Amino acid sequence: MNKKIFSGVQPTGNLHLGNYLGAIKNFVSLNNDKKNKCVFCVVDLHAITTKQDPKELKNNIRETVATFVASGIDPKRSIIFNQSQVKAHSETAWILSCVARMGWLNRMTQFKEKAGKDKEKASVGLYSYPVLMAADILLYDTSHVPVGEDQKQHLELCRDIAQKFNNDFEVIDFFKIPEPLIQKEFSRIMSLKDGSRKMSKSEPSDLSRINLTDDKDQIINKIKKAKTDIFPLPSNKEELKDRPEAKNLLGIFSSLTNTSLDKNINNFSGKNFSEFKEDLSQALVDKILPISNEIKKLLNEKKYLDEILLNGYEKANEIASKKIKKIHEIVGF
Numbered sequence: 428m429n430k431k432i433f434s435g436v437q438p439t440g441n442l443h444l445g446n447y448l449g450a451i452k453n454f455v456s457l458n459n460d461k462k463n464k465c466v467f468c469v470v471d472l473h474a475i476t477t478k479q480d481p482k483e484l485k486n487n488i489r490e491t492v493a494t495f496v497a498s499g500i501d502p503k504r505s506i507i508f509n510q511s512q513v514k515a516h517s518e519t520a521w522i523l524s525c526v527a528r529m530g531w532l533n534r535m536t537q538f539k540e541k542a543g544k545d546k547e548k549a550s551v552g553l554y555s556y557p558v559l560m561a562a563d564i565l566l567y568d569t570s571h572v573p574v575g576e577d578q579k580q581h582l583e584l585c586r587d588i589a590q591k592f593n594n595d596f597e598v599i600d601f602f603k604i605p606e607p608l609i610q611k612e613f614s615r616i617m618s619l620k621d622g623s624r625k626m627s628k629s630e631p632s633d634l635s636r637i638n639l640t641d642d643k644d645q646i647i648n649k650i651k652k653a654k655t656d657i658f659p660l661p662s663n664k665e666e667l668k669d670r671p672e673a674k675n676l677l678g679i680f681s682s683l684t685n686t687s688l689d690k691n692i693n694n695f696s697g698k699n700f701s702e703f704k705e706d707l708s709q710a711l712v713d714k715i716l717p718i719s720n721e722i723k724k725l726l727n728e729k730k731y732l733d734e735i736l737l738n739g740y741e742k743a744n745e746i747a748s749k750k751i752k753k754i755h756e757i758v759g760f
């Protein structure tokens with residue numbers, strides 16, 4: 428089946444192994460299938476829902492593009508562009524915010540997590556963030572959205588918004604209802620310091636994540652210091668239930684090497700963590716180091732990165748402009 432793919436990544440710096448294994452790795456295989464039409468967006472409008480330093484934001488936008496390309500997304504085959512450049516995104520988000528219901532947004536768990544205890548101080552943008560995400564997706568008649576597990580609820584909201592718009596304005600099939608593409612296993616990579624918390628850019632300790640720009644020594648050091656428990660590696664999946672760190676590290680290894688968890692449980696059963704960690708470090712160095720080196724090289728080629736964004740803008744803008752024009756007609760503007 429020919430798929431229309433759309434996904435976004437926030438340019439908030441520190442792209443990490445969770446972003447890679449949960450999302451970007453999947454972008455690359457979708458990009459490699461010639462039947463697919465892929466659009467990958469650097470979502471800077473989403474990034475400013477929390478405070479960003481303007482100079483850093485500009486650098487982080489380029490770094491996100493560099494990460495896409497270094498990971499294997501071909502800018503000739505896929506559209507890579509910057510959300511704020513295509514004006515239809517913010518405009519559609521406004522229109523969809525008049526379709527989405529407060530009750531729906533009130534259920535979003537990511538807002539609750541990100542806003543923390545003092546919700547009154549969170550930006551309005553952080554609250555309506557999933558509506559902008561729906562606009563991103565729906566403007567491109569997207570059929571499939573590859574994301575990590577944490578975005579599943581936002582995708583469901585996007586489907587609800589699309590359906591309500593189509594019903595309210597009696598335009599059946601105007602917005603296509605997108606399907607999430609979430610990897611069955613290892614779709615949620617956890618912190619190296621706490622197997623019950625998601626690996627995240629915003630975690631203060633750098634030791635909690637492998638950044639995609641880490642060098643060999645940093646990778647090895649972080650794995651050496653990664654939290655484990657005191658038991659040898661388990662002999663079956665059942666035992667992993669109460670051992671979040673062992674589960675996470677074995678999951679990372681399986682995902683990196685494209686091998687099954689069962690096979691790795693068998694291979695490492697009864698071994699000490701120190702032995703397993705050597706293999707894990709090696710797998711990480713093999714996969715992440717070439718990407719890290721390529722990102723650093725590309726960051727010196729600002730003109731090339733800006734050209735990718737300009738080219739992507741032209742293509743994305745053409746698609747989105749047509750769709751927003753029809754939205755205007757439907758709404759009665």
Ligand code: AMP
Pocket residue numbers: 435436437445446447448449450451573574575576577578613614615616617625626627
């Ligand atoms: P963000 O950096 O929040 O824009 O996320 C970009 C993509 O990475 C999204 O598809 C997320 O679902 C995915 N992602 C972020 N953190 C993780 C994680 N710890 N495990 C798996 N996927 C993740």
Ligand code: TRP
Pocket residue numbers: 433434435436437470473559560563564572573574578581
């Ligand atoms: N909200 C997503 C995240 O934080 C990023 C995002 C924005 C996105 N727009 C999107 C993902 C559209 C998929 C499709 O990870």
